Amino acid sequence: MESKPRTMSLDALALAGAAAVVSAVVMLLFGVFGAIGVYEQGIEAMEQWHLFFEPTIVGTAAGMVEAAVASFVLVYAFAWLYNSFTR
Secondary structure (H helix, E strand, O other): OOOOOOOOOOOHHHHHHHHHHHHHHHHHHHHHHHHHOOOHHHHHHHHHHOOOOOOOHHHHHHHHHHHHHHHHHHHHHHHHHHHHHHO
């Protein structure tokens, strides 16, 4: 009697939620660094890559929301696709 090898299934919602939180925290750090003038090249890159990010309070909050939503959607799609391939 042979058993089928177990494949790992990802909890898509938990993984996407964790990615959203991590992305928001990283964007907060970029906002703080931008406000104090540290890591200027990284701040410039974030301003180019993210539509709403600026090193201000409002720009940092908007960047955090944008990064969290984008990360959630992309990681959820990745986890869903992974789970569908492992079935």
